[in-house]
Amino acid sequence: MAETELEGLALAQAIAGSADEKQAEDITILDLQGISTITDYFVICSGTSHPHLKAIRREIIGALDKDHGIKRHAAEGSPESHWIVLDYRDVIVHIFHNDKRDHYSLEDLWSDSISISPEISNRPTNHKSSSEETEIVADQ
Numbered sequence: 001m002a003e004t005e006l007e008g009l010a011l012a013q014a015i016a017g018s019a020d021e022k023q024a025e026d027i028t029i030l031d032l033q034g035i036s037t038i039t040d041y042f043v044i045c046s047g048t049s050h051p052h053l054k055a056i057r058r059e060i061i062g063a064l065d066k067d068h069g070i071k072r073h074a075a076e077g078s079p080e081s082h083w084i085v086l087d088y089r090d091v092i093v094h095i096f097h098n099d100k101r102d103h104y105s106l107e108d109l110w111s112d113s114i115s116i117s118p119e120i121s122n123r124p125t126n127h128k129s130s131s132e133e134t135e136i137v138a139d140q
Contacts, residue, residue, distance in 0.1 A: 006068050009116070012041040012091045016118035018063040019045045022055045025098070028107060031114040041091045042113075044106055046098045050079035056095050057084050064088070 006014055012029045019027050024045035033040045047053040057079075064070040074087040082097035083104070094106060107115070 006064075006070060008040050008090050011064075011070070011088060012043050012116070013119050014064065014068065015043045015060055015088070015091060015093055016045075016120055018060045019043070019056050019093075019095070020118070020120040021063070022052070022059045024056045024095070026101070027118045027120060029116040029118050030107070030110055031116055032110060035110070035112055039087075039090065039092045041116075042094060042106065042110065043091060043118075044094045044096070044101070046096050046101045048098060050097075053079040053082070053084060053095055053097060057086070060086060060093060060095075 009029075009031075016027045016029060024047060027043070027045040030042040030044065031040070032042060045056065047056050061072060064072075070088065072086050073089050075085065076087075077084040079097075082100040084093075084095040086093040086095070096104070
């Protein structure tokens with residue numbers, strides 16, 4: 001049974017923490033409230049290989065079920081497709097292979113959203129949206 005009920009941002013933070021446990025890269029939380037009718041938050045992260053993507057997926061699903069009794073509503077994609085989507089209703093998780101994340105650029109697509117810092121370890125991240133890269137070049 002669930003130890004605690006998680007919703008919204010608390011759920012997004014728990015997911016980010018689980019992804020971080022498996023060294024997911026560039027973990028980002030986007031607040032889509034008032035922008036999207038399908039969900040309130042995206043958690044977006046990256047992996048470097050098929051086994052890494054599987055490990056991140058397994059950790060998120062397992063931790064939410066074991067620690068909070070929360071089961072996903074739906075799942076799509078596979079490590080072989082380089083994009084896994086887990087639907088927890090309030091939060092949709094996107095686990096990308098690094099190459100696909102840059103290709104789909106969800107942070108740019110949802111640029112009207114608010115980016116929230118995940119409450120995770122202080123490992124460095126290196127993912128920048130195209131607009132951030134443009135700003136850096138423009139400042140030089």
